[in-house]
Amino acid sequence: MSSDIVLPGQPIPIPRGPMPHVGNGLYSRDGTVRASLIGVPSYAGSALEIKRTRPRPPAPDSIVLGLVTRLSPLQAVVSITVVDGVPLPAGEEFTGVIRVQDVRATEKDKVKIADCFRGGDVVRGLVLSLGDARSYYVTTARNDLGVIFATSEAGATMEPVSWQEMRCPKTGKIEKRKCAKPEGM
Amino acid sequence: MAQSNFDRRRINGPEESFLPIFDSDEEEETRWKPGNPRIGRGARDIRPIFLKAGLINQANGSAYIETEKTKIACAVYGPRQSKSTTYNEKGRLNVEVKFAPFSCTRRRVPIRDAEDRSVAVQIQQALVPAVRLELLPKSTIDIFITIIENDGMEGCIASGSVAASAALADAGIEMLGLVASCSAAVVGKEIWLDPTEEEGKVSSGTLILAGMPALETITSVWQSGSMTPTDAIKCMEACQERYMDIHAVAAQALLQNAQNT
Numbered sequence: 001m002s003s004d005i006v007l008p009g010q011p012i013p014i015p016r017g018p019m020p021h022v023g024n025g026l027y028s029r030d031g032t033v034r035a036s037l038i039g040v041p042s043y044a045g046s047a048l049e050i051k052r053t054r055p056r057p058p059a060p061d062s063i064v065l066g067l068v069t070r071l072s073p074l075q076a077v078v079s080i081t082v083v084d085g086v087p088l089p090a091g092e093e094f095t096g097v098i099r100v101q102d103v104r105a106t107e108k109d110k111v112k113i114a115d116c117f118r119g120g121d122v123v124r125g126l127v128l129s130l131g132d133a134r135s136y137y138v139t140t141a142r143n144d145l146g147v148i149f150a151t152s153e154a155g156a157t158m159e160p161v162s163w164q165e166m167r168c169p170k171t172g173k174i175e176k177r178k179c180a181k182p183e184g185m
Numbered sequence: 186m187a188q189s190n191f192d193r194r195r196i197n198g199p200e201e202s203f204l205p206i207f208d209s210d211e212e213e214e215t216r217w218k219p220g221n222p223r224i225g226r227g228a229r230d231i232r233p234i235f236l237k238a239g240l241i242n243q244a245n246g247s248a249y250i251e252t253e254k255t256k257i258a259c260a261v262y263g264p265r266q267s268k269s270t271t272y273n274e275k276g277r278l279n280v281e282v283k284f285a286p287f288s289c290t291r292r293r294v295p296i297r298d299a300e301d302r303s304v305a306v307q308i309q310q311a312l313v314p315a316v317r318l319e320l321l322p323k324s325t326i327d328i329f330i331t332i333i334e335n336d337g338m339e340g341c342i343a344s345g346s347v348a349a350s351a352a353l354a355d356a357g358i359e360m361l362g363l364v365a366s367c368s369a370a371v372v373g374k375e376i377w378l379d380p381t382e383e384e385g386k387v388s389s390g391t392l393i394l395a396g397m398p399a400l401e402t403i404t405s406v407w408q409s410g411s412m413t414p415t416d417a418i419k420c421m422e423a424c425q426e427r428y429m430d431i432h433a434v435a436a437q438a439l440l441q442n443a444q445n446t
Contacts, residue, residue, distance in 0.1 A: 007439055008354050008360040009360070009399030025359065029361070036360055036361060037354075038354055038443050053357065057265075057321060057322075057324045092265040095266065
């Protein structure tokens with residue numbers, strides 16, 4: 001297998017037949033497909049790609065995990081720490097913003113940020129766009145997106161009871177959150 | 186008073202002191218004289234290169250290069266979010282060069298000066314065309330290069346570029362190809378490749394060429410001193426021929442590193 005490792009700039013022989021879709025870690029120039037990463041090219045569906053194991057900046061459509069750092073009536077600021085399942089190195093977080101209209105898909109005008117997120121919550125979101133100079137725009141408007149980890153005022157880890165409520169196991173108090181649907185339910 | 190804890194009761198030495206530099210007789214004999222062939226190696230030979238990637242483990246990617254008395258460590262951090270307030274469609278490549286205080290024959294004050302910056306600019310120029318910055322919007326890649334030992338500025342720039350490109354590849358940053366770089370000096374009527382500091386001093390002009398051998402493209406040409414156009418072209422051809430070997434060394438080192446992990 002080791003002989004199959006390619007280096008940046010190395011041309012990749014393409015078998016006869018239709019030209020594969022050039023995916024991650026590859027580029028085509030002057031009709032030749034070349035690698036732009038170190039790795040082993042492989043097919044993922046119809047696309048030829050080199051898998052990357054290193055963290056990378058968020059791009060539109062990537063699933064990110066982040067920590068809510070600041071709330072305002074218009075938006076929640078999250079510090080993105082995991083992109084597509086790859087954790088970023090410490091101190092290299094990206095900032096994302098969940099705007100009030102991106103919190104959920106329905107009844108967008110009735111959303112109150114304070115009833116959906118609290119500081120310190122861990123949120124799973126989808127990157128909508130590159131956003132502005134400072135932050136990426138993130139949405140939680142999907143069943144599987146939203147708060148996945150939160151602590152109550154009493155300090156205990158809460159469990160979701162509905163898509164907009166979480167219960168503290170210690171006090172039994174119910175707090176409002178935009179919860180993500182737990183996986184495997 | 187410059188220093189608050191200055192001891193006035195005793196005799197203080199001067200603030201700065203340097204070792205006396207002697208011209209030894211031995212050195213006089215081995216010094217090159219005009220008309221003689223190059224000492225130590227052939228005119229078109231380069232110094233042997235040792236390159237290893239991934240030696241600095243807290244960095245995203247790193248490389249260490251050694252060519253006889255030139256020793257350079259390079260670390261790559263990022264891509265991380267740009268601190269600037271303007272929106273950038275393309276990523277930024279930030280190169281910082283530091284000379285260790287003991288890197289030169291005379292102690293270097295560990296403050297960034299004009300020389301550090303000019304070396305950084307030249308290395309940045311050699312690398313930028315090779316990195317696919319269009320894939321990294323709003324991000325910055327930081328490259329920190331520490332020159333541990335310096336034997337000729339030309340060699341430092343060339344080796345620094347090679348090390349930085351190896352470190353970028355090690356960091357998993359998408360590149361069009363590996364960058365190789367070679368320097369040349371015109372001494373008398375000859376062209377000497379990869380000049381040392383001594384050889385740089387006796388030369389009339391120097392040239393540094395960087396490119397991507399895999400794509401047969403040149404990324405940067407830097408010429409200083411006086412040189413006829415024919416000499417410049419000859420230098421470029423000689424460099425271009427030789428940086429294939431440098432590219433092979435870098436490729437070998439990266440391949441070995443990839444196989445071990």
